[in-house]
Amino acid sequence: MRFISQEIWADVLGYVRKNISEVEYHTWFAPVKNLGVQEGSLVLGVRNSFAQEWFRKHYLELLEDALRSLGAQHPQVSFQVLPAAQDALLLPSDPPPAPPVPGRVSAPPPSDNRKTLNPKYTFENFVVGPNNNLAHAAALAVAESPGKAYNPLFIYGDVGLGKTHLMHAVGHYIAERFPEKRIEYVSTETFTNELINAIREDKTTQFRNRYRSVDLLLVDDIQFLAGKERTQEEFFHTFNALYENHKQIILSSDRPPKDIQTLEGRLRSRFEWGLITDIQSPEFETRVAILKMNAEHNRIDIPQEVLELIARQVTTNIRELEGALMRVVAFSSLNNVPFSRAVASKALSNVFAPQEVKVEMMDVLRQVASHFNMPPDVIRGSGRVREVVVPRQVAQYLIRDLTDHSLPEIGQFFGRDHSTVMHAISKVTEQLGKDPELTAAVETLRRKMKGLEDEDSRA
Numbered sequence: 001m002r003f004i005s006q007e008i009w010a011d012v013l014g015y016v017r018k019n020i021s022e023v024e025y026h027t028w029f030a031p032v033k034n035l036g037v038q039e040g041s042l043v044l045g046v047r048n049s050f051a052q053e054w055f056r057k058h059y060l061e062l063l064e065d066a067l068r069s070l071g072a073q074h075p076q077v078s079f080q081v082l083p084a085a086q087d088a089l090l091l092p093s094d095p096p097p098a099p100p101v102p103g104r105v106s107a108p109p110p111s112d113n114r115k116t117l118n119p120k121y122t123f124e125n126f127v128v129g130p131n132n133n134l135a136h137a138a139a140l141a142v143a144e145s146p147g148k149a150y151n152p153l154f155i156y157g158d159v160g161l162g163k164t165h166l167m168h169a170v171g172h173y174i175a176e177r178f179p180e181k182r183i184e185y186v187s188t189e190t191f192t193n194e195l196i197n198a199i200r201e202d203k204t205t206q207f208r209n210r211y212r213s214v215d216l217l218l219v220d221d222i223q224f225l226a227g228k229e230r231t232q233e234e235f236f237h238t239f240n241a242l243y244e245n246h247k248q249i250i251l252s253s254d255r256p257p258k259d260i261q262t263l264e265g266r267l268r269s270r271f272e273w274g275l276i277t278d279i280q281s282p283e284f285e286t287r288v289a290i291l292k293m294n295a296e297h298n299r300i301d302i303p304q305e306v307l308e309l310i311a312r313q314v315t316t317n318i319r320e321l322e323g324a325l326m327r328v329v330a331f332s333s334l335n336n337v338p339f340s341r342a343v344a345s346k347a348l349s350n351v352f353a354p355q356e357v358k359v360e361m362m363d364v365l366r367q368v369a370s371h372f373n374m375p376p377d378v379i380r381g382s383g384r385v386r387e388v389v390v391p392r393q394v395a396q397y398l399i400r401d402l403t404d405h406s407l408p409e410i411g412q413f414f415g416r417d418h419s420t421v422m423h424a425i426s427k428v429t430e431q432l433g434k435d436p437e438l439t440a441a442v443e444t445l446r447r448k449m450k451g452l453e454d455e456d457s458r459a
């Protein structure tokens with residue numbers, strides 16, 4: 001059974017909900033469990049055989065339509081009656097727990113002080129790249145010496161780039177080492193709403209005590225303090241109380257303090273007391289590494305070239321990048337086809353502007369290297385034996401054929417001048433049709449790189 005993510009399942013439910021009444025939805029769909037995909041069929045767990053029959057009769061088509069809207073070409077849905085005890089079944093988006101390591105005692109359950117933290121947002125699960133290494137180093141320093149290294153730590157950056165993840169990572173790190181420490185994570189919006197309620201219910205003292213007695217305060221999206229005078233006033237006092245007691249404060253924002261309009265000067269200057277660090281959009285290699293980690297985390301075996309294609313499609317927001325991976329996984333499960341670049345490209349074409357699968361020089365080199373079973377560096381190296389020269393010529397020929405690179409650019413990539421590349425290309429052109437082995441290699445590789453048309457037609 002392959003899992004489909006909760007996001008995809010939520011999309012299916014969203015589709016269903018738009019097409020039936022609320023009463024119907026709550027009666028039938030709220031108790032359904034998504035059990036994953038088996039042989040291309042989405043398996044749903046229902047409570048009893050009556051429900052099973054009802055679903056088959058009344059909702060099968062609707063569910064198939066929902067899957068079609070998500071890219072399934074031949075959607076199939078089946079229903080399984082859950083044993084009574086399976087109501088509390090592990091959701092398929094939670095990967096099955098790893099088998100216990102003999103002789104190792106499993107970790108104790110998380111202590112209470114991390115109840116507001118997302119368990120996935122740890123340092124171990126954070127991929128460090130040139131876009132975030134300063135923020136990561138600062139967060140680690142703060143986690144090791146809370147209240148001493150940088151206070152406050154102010155992390156800013158665009159949507160979905162890992163600010164909340166880093167804040168929580170500090171929380172987990174501290175919670176693990178100091179289980180007695182009180183950790184509070186709050187979004188500025190929640191802080192504001194809680195303050196409003198406290199004022200209305202005359203409970204401001206409790207509100208203050210709660211936030212002023214923590215050891216680590218994590219506040220997300222602090223830019224939303226802008227224009228909220230009463231909340232700013234309250235936050236100012238919370239900040240001072242914590243700061244004076246050497247308690248660590250971490251703030252996140254979509255912009256640096258100086259760009260938050262209508263923020264009181266005294267707050268702005270406090271935000272600048274510690275360290276201000278930013279997170280930028282991840283570059284290609286970091287995006288691939290994030291996808292790889294996600295895939296491993298979910299025990300999905302997906303080829304590197306597919307991850308690279310996804311990483312090329314989604315360039316700015318990591319949340320979207322993860323969503324794109326889940327879409328590809330769902331698409332391949334639902335259509336029962338193996339992962340490939342063509343499949344990924346199709347899975348994403350509903351969401352992202354269809355892009356031609358753009359082939360890069362490195363892609364070609366890697367494919368050629370794997371075809372001829374030798375390391376890419378050897379092909380690019382100086383070896384002159386036939387076993388190396390032929391793959392090198394094939395790689396140069398295919399790069400010229402499949403990319404827009406000029407002869408001098410290709411030459412530079414191989415550490416040679418353009419006339420050598422020209423010679424390689426004419427050599428391969430001359431042999432095509434004459435040398436069956438070479439012809440087959442070129443054709444296979446070309447097809448693979450152009451998006452694997454053969455798999456395309458199966459998808």
Ligand SMILES: Nc1ncnc2c1ncn2[C@@H]1O[C@H](COP(=O)(O)OP(=O)(O)OP(=O)(O)O)[C@@H](O)[C@H]1O
Nearest residue numbers: 125126127158159160161162163164165290318319
């Ligand atoms: N460097 C990274 N390594 C692994 N996963 C990451 C990394 N950066 C971000 N993510 C993942 O991307 C998703 C979005 O991250 P997060 O919620 O922390 O972003 P954010 O900057 O706080 O966004 P927002 O501004 O919307 O609050 C999360 O699932 C997070 O785990």
